[in-house]
Amino acid sequence: MSFLEICIALAFFIVGLSTGAVAWRLIRGPSTADRAIATDMLGLLAICFAALVAAATGARAYLDIAFGIALIGFLAAVSFGGLLERASASPPAQEPGE
Amino acid sequence: MSAFLEIWAGIAILAGAIVVGIAALGLIRLRDPFMRMHAATKAGVVGSGCLVYGAAWALGGGGVALDALIIGTLCVVFLLVTSPIASHALGRAAYVSGAPIASATVADALRGHLPRNLFDIAPQRTARERRASPSTPAGATIMSAQEIRAPQEYSAPQSDRLRVLTVWLAGGPHQDAASEFALGLARAHGAKLTALSAVDPGFAERPQAVPVGGLAWSQWLGDRLRLQQRERAAKALADFDARASQAPVDAVSRHAEGALDTLLPLAAGNDMLIVPAGIDRFGRKAADSDELAADLSARGAGPILRVQAARPIRRVALLIAGTPACGRLATTLAATGLWRDAKIAVFAARDDAQSLAGVTAQAALLRAHGWDASEADPIAADATREEIERRIAGFDAAVMAALAIRRSVLDALREDANTALAARASFVLLP
Numbered sequence: 001m002s003f004l005e006i007c008i009a010l011a012f013f014i015v016g017l018s019t020g021a022v023a024w025r026l027i028r029g030p031s032t033a034d035r036a037i038a039t040d041m042l043g044l045l046a047i048c049f050a051a052l053v054a055a056a057t058g059a060r061a062y063l064d065i066a067f068g069i070a071l072i073g074f075l076a077a078v079s080f081g082g083l084l085e086r087a088s089a090s091p092p093a094q095e096p097g098e
Numbered sequence: 099m100s101a102f103l104e105i106w107a108g109i110a111i112l113a114g115a116i117v118v119g120i121a122a123l124g125l126i127r128l129r130d131p132f133m134r135m136h137a138a139t140k141a142g143v144v145g146s147g148c149l150v151y152g153a154a155w156a157l158g159g160g161g162v163a164l165d166a167l168i169i170g171t172l173c174v175v176f177l178l179v180t181s182p183i184a185s186h187a188l189g190r191a192a193y194v195s196g197a198p199i200a201s202a203t204v205a206d207a208l209r210g211h212l213p214r215n216l217f218d219i220a221p222q223r224t225a226r227e228r229r230a231s232p233s234t235p236a237g238a239t240i241m242s243a244q245e246i247r248a249p250q251e252y253s254a255p256q257s258d259r260l261r262v263l264t265v266w267l268a269g270g271p272h273q274d275a276a277s278e279f280a281l282g283l284a285r286a287h288g289a290k291l292t293a294l295s296a297v298d299p300g301f302a303e304r305p306q307a308v309p310v311g312g313l314a315w316s317q318w319l320g321d322r323l324r325l326q327q328r329e330r331a332a333k334a335l336a337d338f339d340a341r342a343s344q345a346p347v348d349a350v351s352r353h354a355e356g357a358l359d360t361l362l363p364l365a366a367g368n369d370m371l372i373v374p375a376g377i378d379r380f381g382r383k384a385a386d387s388d389e390l391a392a393d394l395s396a397r398g399a400g401p402i403l404r405v406q407a408a409r410p411i412r413r414v415a416l417l418i419a420g421t422p423a424c425g426r427l428a429t430t431l432a433a434t435g436l437w438r439d440a441k442i443a444v445f446a447a448r449d450d451a452q453s454l455a456g457v458t459a460q461a462a463l464l465r466a467h468g469w470d471a472s473e474a475d476p477i478a479a480d481a482t483r484e485e486i487e488r489r490i491a492g493f494d495a496a497v498m499a500a501l502a503i504r505r506s507v508l509d510a511l512r513e514d515a516n517t518a519l520a521a522r523a524s525f526v527l528l529p
Binding site: 003004006007008010011012014015017018019021022024031032033036037038040044047048051052054055058063064066067070071073074077080082083084085087 | 104118119123143157184
């Protein structure tokens with residue numbers, strides 16, 4: 001097992017643990033903003049995984065996947081942000097009985 | 099060469115993974131969404147960047163794979179470009195939606211700038227009260243305007259003099275009187291009223307000479323002062339909004355920040371600027387020539403009404419003190435059309451021929467416009483404080499060119515008629 005392979009295995013381990021941590025934050029919250037931030041971080045982790053798979057298997061296409069996620073991943077965060085802002089500023093929905 | 103490249107790629111991959119791990123740890127351990135966002139985006143970008151770059155080197159299989167390196171570089175560049183956008187949008191949304199701020203945060207620089215809605219922990223469980231109307235403006239960060247109400251039923255103007263009014267929300271002890279008076283005046287004249295809560299952060303930005311702690315301490319001090327300014331502005335704005343929502347007035351409120359010269363265009367095109375007394379442009383307590391009203395008048399911001407107390411006006415002093423602007427006093431009063439029922443006494447603070455001629459001419463002009471104006475004896479230049487006090491007693495309002503006349507250093511020691519009037523009159527109209 002070469003040095004590079006050991007590094008890649010360790011990196012897989014660390015990034016896997018990180019994914020667990022981010023997932024915990026995503027489920028736990030407590031605020032909607034926390035969940036949006038965790039979702040954004042999941043995108044970054046997806047880039048890491050794609051790059052690691054590319055390095056481990058030598059399949060160059062996975063690097064293109066990482067590139068694609070980096071290119072459009074921020075759109076999700078921006079739209080989450082816009083949604084959060086508008087949802088919190090809108091007046092409360094009327095109760096049916098009123 | 100190939101062994102070196104492999105080690106290089108391995109180190110980059112491992113370093114990236116470690117940074118990503120630290121970011122994930124921060125996401126768990128940090129205490130509020132803003133800190134978590136800081137950990138997630140900054141460390142996350144460095145981590146994934148390193149990792150992608152390492153993978154691109156490793157893909158060469160002992161050599162250098164140029165296409166993989168190009169893709170990897172592009173990937174890192176795009177991460178660096180897009181991640182700030184994402185984190186900014188998320189941070190702003192977190193602030194507006196009312197995410198909690200941990201107690202470790204020293205200063206909230208956005209207070210008074212962006213609205214804070216109620217924080218929703220579990221929307222399905224908590225019944226939340228929300229503000230009836232969001233107090234800040236869509237899409238605006240620094241400068242914003244919001245229509246409060248524009249009632250249709252109130253459209254008959256009773257005077258054609260004042261059509262556009264601006265009230266300066268500077269805070270301070272006389273702000274309530276100024277807001278109240280401005281709303282009453284706008285209602286009586288059917289005028290369009292703009293409330294401008296303008297903050298000049300100038301003095302806070304200047305590094306101050308603080309003996310212990312140096313720059314960090316002075317920065318903290320500046321932050322605090324700016325925070326206080328914004329809090330005052332937000333409070334005055336909220337007070338005004340509450341008042342305006344109860345009065346049938348076409349009112350608009352807005353918040354702006356910047357140096358006074360850049361704020362002036364916002365108040366341009368109005369018929370009169372209503373300013374509370376006793377406060378300077380930084381929102382601090384100030385006296386006569388340092389006041390906001392004097393500052394604005396010196397910059398030619400048009401007729402300025404300095405309000406100290408909203409009282410009915412019976413006697414008005416029009417004081418000619420020998421400065422160039424004194425020639426415009428009567429025309430200023432005539433342009434605003436204020437105090438038609440009051441008795442106007444026109445007099446000079448000097449007894450030279452030029453001032454006396456000015457008194458005669460301005461009294462005649464006011465009489466021609468229908469005011470009850472009369473000429474009074476001049477106050478001698480060497481009058482004592484008691485004599486001045488006796489002469490100005492009983493005036494509720496004043497029209498004069500300056501809040502204080504300082505011709506020499508010695509003048510600062512004695513009170514002139516302008517200073518005495520500025521201290522006592524409920525209203526002072528400045529040209």
